[in-house]
Amino acid sequence: MGGVETICAPRSIKMRVVDLTVRYDDKEAVRGVSLDVHANEILALIGPSGCGKSTFLRTLNRMNDTVEGVCITGHVELDGEQIYASDVDPVLVRRRVGMVFQKSNPFPKSIFDNVAYGLRIAGSNKRAALAETVERALRQAALWDEVKDRLEESGLALSGGQQQRLCIARALAVDPEVLLMDEPASALDPIATAKIEDLVHDLRKTLTIVIVTHNMQQAARVSQRTAFFYMGRLVEAGETSELFTRPKEAQTEDYVNGRFG
């Protein structure tokens, strides 16, 4: 699994997950999953509803820590460093591994303050430096041209698609190395979705992206590799083109051909 299928030149491994099991109280949501995330790739996670995609994703930046009654075993590495070691500060992990949620959730603050939030909590307060980073992040999120004249308006005054790009800009402003996206376009219309997909495609130059999606065409369009989850297990992971055309497992084949889920 993982890098073994990679045909092109060996890529460095950005995150490595080994034998990960996640339980909510006594319900296993992820069972014994091992998977590598390569640097500067877009990895898509697909699978039917409830198969553990979001749960898996949230372990990559320790967002599951905030859930009551969660129990995590196995280990997760970022650049070879254990992120679940007892002396690791999850706050620092989250600054390196950013996250965009399914439902856009801008703060009820101005567009500027939304994007500057991550920088301010990290202690930077110089207005000029903030303005520069805010502009960079908004450009990266392909939102700059639409909002440059109204940075002080509320982030909630934007359209749904703009709000989601604002959330992406907000995540990018702190310069994460990995960006986790949980169905970032599922609530958007096709045009807004296309914008997000283009954006994800461009972001690959600078960071590593793990994206959960229900939409197999989307996975095929944006990702280099795809991992198929079923009932908490990782069934198969590999090059996206391979997985969709020549899946190794029968379950994968059934799913990508729309026979269940």
Place this chain on the structure above:
Amino acid sequence: MAPGTFPASSAALPRERMFVRRTSRPGEFFARSFFVTCAGLVVVATALIIAFLARAGLRGFADVGVESLLTGKIWKPEADTFGGLPLLMGTLVTALLALVFGALPALLSAVWVNELAHESVRGISRRVMELAAAVPSVVYGWLALTYLVPPVTDLAHRIHGDGARVGGEGLLSAAFLLGVMIAPTVHLLSLDALSKVPADLRAASTALGASPLQTALRVVVPGAWRGVIVAVFFGFARAAGETMAVQMVIGGARKLPDNLFSPTTTISTQIVMDMQNARPETTSSDVLFSMALILLVMSTGVVLVTRMLTRAGASKKTRRMRTPTGTANTAAGDAS
């Protein structure tokens, strides 16, 4: 609705005819009349109370003069001297100090319980606070008289000397007691406000690398500020109107306080004290209504201000200021 009034909708008329009421519903009619009557009674009763209060109160103002009732320093009904300032000051100062002693800790503890403490703490603390909010005020007054006044007396004499005219019954004890009394309510109201802040905002903040404390202070409290202000103002109004418990520990001196340990009085306690000697329709009775009117105006003012603040916040978009619109003038934003 009368069909003739909306010519544009005439095309839809045939369909609408289907919904014309064919049976009268007597049960509904009676229920409706009952509710309307009850609502009417409540409104009329309130209006009457205010009318009587205003009539007697305004008579008091006319007899004694607005200036005396607002700024006179001596309250001596037996000598026909009605200076309302000590009462006003006592009410305002005890209520404001009660916010410091009670509302502030109540708010901070609500933030702690809701955002930082373990979930099990939340249930327990809510239960305890609900219990505390339901304790009658006489009980609070009695407890304060027994357990608060003696140590405050010691403290007063330690600070001002043994011979000074200070004691445990006075401003400080009353304010502290009021603080304790309003804390549970302010805590519970703040808790409600904080827990209404959507969880996905907390998640967004956490995912951006904010510590729980940063999330609490930068996202949750600002997101709940309207509810928090309502909680604090509610505490203020409650403290300003509280009578029994305050009367037991404030000392009942009808003069302006010199310091935190001076015995003084408040509007509501003074009304209770003077009631027995005030024959209706006399000046000494009317001025009590005048003071009550002032108290009413004060709490109504607090309610109105709260409503204005929360309305303004609800409709106003995020504050506007100069925006950096390009790399060339990004530094222009420094004006803020």
